Amino acid sequence: GAGVSQTPSNKVTEKGKYVELRCDPISGHTALYWYRQSLGQGPEFLIYFQGTGAADDSGLPNDRFFAVRPEGSVSTLKIQRTERGDSAVYLCASSLLGEGGNEQFFGPGTRLTVL
Amino acid sequence: AQKVTQAQTEISVVEKEDVTLDCVYETRDTTYYLFWYKQPPSGELVFLIRRNSFDEQNEISGRYSWNFQKSTSSFNFTITASQVVDSAVYFCALIISGNTPLVFGKGTRLSVIA
Numbered sequence: 001g002a003g004v005s006q007t008p009s010n011k012v013t014e015k016g017k018y019v020e021l022r023c024d025p026i027s028g029h030t031a032l033y034w035y036r037q038s039l040g041q042g043p044e045f046l047i048y049f050q051g052t053g054a055a056d057d058s059g060l061p062n063d064r065f066f067a068v069r070p071e072g073s074v075s076t077l078k079i080q081r082t083e084r085g086d087s088a089v090y091l092c093a094s095s096l097l098g099e100g101g102n103e104q105f106f107g108p109g110t111r112l113t114v115l
Numbered sequence: 116a117q118k119v120t121q122a123q124t125e126i127s128v129v130e131k132e133d134v135t136l137d138c139v140y141e142t143r144d145t146t147y148y149l150f151w152y153k154q155p156p157s158g159e160l161v162f163l164i165r166r167n168s169f170d171e172q173n174e175i176s177g178r179y180s181w182n183f184q185k186s187t188s189s190f191n192f193t194i195t196a197s198q199v200v201d202s203a204v205y206f207c208a209l210i211i212s213g214n215t216p217l218v219f220g221k222g223t224r225l226s227v228i229a
Binding site for chain 2: 031033035040041042043044045048050055056059089091093095097098101102103104105106107108109
């Protein structure tokens with residue numbers, strides 16, 4: 001079956017612009033996560049959805065970042081007034097809900113470059 | 116708060132050597148799950164193993180083995196007879212109970228030279 005897909009694979013934008021990054025999780029996976037990975041670092045948590053609602057958005061760095069998952073499947077991460085420091089690979093993962101510790105399946109990521 | 120430390124930033128070995136990647140974790144929770152992921156040059160994170168905090172049995176899968184020791188809060192990963200295809204960045208990660216986000220270490224870059 002299809003894995004987690006993310007579009008676009010690469011996005012180059014100018015400082016101050018608005019961008020949207022899309023994640024299509026594995027069908028049937030209720031949990032969806034967004035992470036950000038800077039060069040030479042491990043992925044860092046941004047936001048986590050259970051179904052349509054954000055269960056934990058404590059990782060969003062500031063109010064320029066926002067994510068939605070209106071129908072409980074596809075999610076969009078939105079970044080307003082982009083800054084050069086937002087340049088990173090944005091990773092999406094999905095998993096089944098359960099007692100915990102379920103394997104998270106990762107997408108290939110979107111590499112965002114802010115010039 | 117949870118924390119994962121991978122003290123080895125980069126390791127380089129010659130093909131067929133054995134190599135161990137270290138992982139030390141911190142959590143106050145008694146129920147937690149430990150993971151290893153592989154990130155090859157293509158960039159996609161590949162799941163390798165999950166271990167829950169109540170199961171300290173070591174595990175072997177082909178050339179891969181994992182040593183979980185709660186007494187030292189470590190979950191080390193050994194590759195036996197390394198191959199060039201093992202070259203990647205390896206991440207250790209932690210989840211506390213529930214569907215919470217993964218807390219990753221900074222990763223260890225392994226280079227296997229032919």
